[in-house]
Amino acid sequence: MVPISYYLILAAALFCMGMFGVLVRRNALVVFMCVELMLNAANLTFLAFAKASGDVSGHVSAFFVIAVAAAEASIGLAIVIAVFRSRGTINIEEIRTMKH
Amino acid sequence: MNIELVLFGAFALLTLLSAGLVIFARSPISSAMSLVATFFFLAGIYVLLWAHTVAVLQVLVYAGAIMVLFLFVIMLLNLGETSSSGPRMTISRIAGGAAAAGLLVVLVMAIWRMPTTGTFTGAQAVQSGFGTLAVIGQTIYTKWLLPFEAVSLLLLVGMVGAVVVAKSRI
Numbered sequence: 001m002v003p004i005s006y007y008l009i010l011a012a013a014l015f016c017m018g019m020f021g022v023l024v025r026r027n028a029l030v031v032f033m034c035v036e037l038m039l040n041a042a043n044l045t046f047l048a049f050a051k052a053s054g055d056v057s058g059h060v061s062a063f064f065v066i067a068v069a070a071a072e073a074s075i076g077l078a079i080v081i082a083v084f085r086s087r088g089t090i091n092i093e094e095i096r097t098m099k100h
Numbered sequence: 101m102n103i104e105l106v107l108f109g110a111f112a113l114l115t116l117l118s119a120g121l122v123i124f125a126r127s128p129i130s131s132a133m134s135l136v137a138t139f140f141f142l143a144g145i146y147v148l149l150w151a152h153t154v155a156v157l158q159v160l161v162y163a164g165a166i167m168v169l170f171l172f173v174i175m176l177l178n179l180g181e182t183s184s185s186g187p188r189m190t191i192s193r194i195a196g197g198a199a200a201a202g203l204l205v206v207l208v209m210a211i212w213r214m215p216t217t218g219t220f221t222g223a224q225a226v227q228s229g230f231g232t233l234a235v236i237g238q239t240i241y242t243k244w245l246l247p248f249e250a251v252s253l254l255l256l257v258g259m260v261g262a263v264v265v266a267k268s269r270i
Contacts, residue, residue: 002108005211007149010112012207014119016200021123023196029128029174033135036166037119040142043158047149051230059236060244062154066161067251071258073166077173078262084177085268 007048015041028083028090032076039069108148115141128174132167139163150231
């Protein structure tokens with residue numbers, strides 16, 4: 001039996017890798033993929049605690065996270081397409097319209 | 101040797117490796133394919149956690165639907181190599197690495213000091229039907245009915261919003 005702290009440490013490592021990717025990558029699509037990594041780390045935490053406490057509500061929360069991630073991906077990719085159409089790039093350092 | 105521990109170690113190592121490839125790959129296509137691999141290995145870890153239904157949803161929804169959407173957008177935008185940034189040590193990379201490492205240290209310390217005895221009932225509380233579709237469906241439709249309907253509304257709004265935003269002329 002694997003202790004729950006192993007799963008939690010794996011989820012923490014995955015979350016930090018996703019955060020690193022969000023902070024340093026310039027391609028907006030790769031930034032979205034790193035956000036998906038962070039959401040998966042949250043799912044792993046939910047499922048680990050669900051098994052540790054014997055309660056199935058954590059599985060329902062993971063299900064909701066997956067559904068919200070699907071909505072987020074559809075809206076985010078639509079915004080990426082709209083920005084690419086008007087600016088011609090998806091490099092997030094060249095999109096400065098909303099900077100003061 | 102515990103077979104569960106061996107499986108967990110293999111899946112965890114493969115997950116971290118493919119997640120690293122997502123971050124450090126040059127082209128967005130490689131990142132997307134590494135992300136699909138990450139989702140598959142995470143589904144294996146979910147099965148180890150007795151979450152079979154969530155593992156199936158992970159493969160169907162994440163690796164199936166969402167990644168197809170990502171690949172479709174990458175192909176549609178026709179992006180090549182990403183401006184050959186290379187392994188330079190810029191300020192933003194150093195700051196991002198320091199922030200991620202600091203958060204990791206804090207999280208691992210918090211997990212290490214977590215009380216493991218008394219709080220969690222552990223494996224003996226896991227019923228025979230834990231994690232199956234029947235039990236999860238019963239929980240959703242009794243205790244979580246309102247959030248479930250809210251999520252369906254959210255998906256509808258997301259669908260309409262994606263069409264409106266991505267349309268060429270409004």
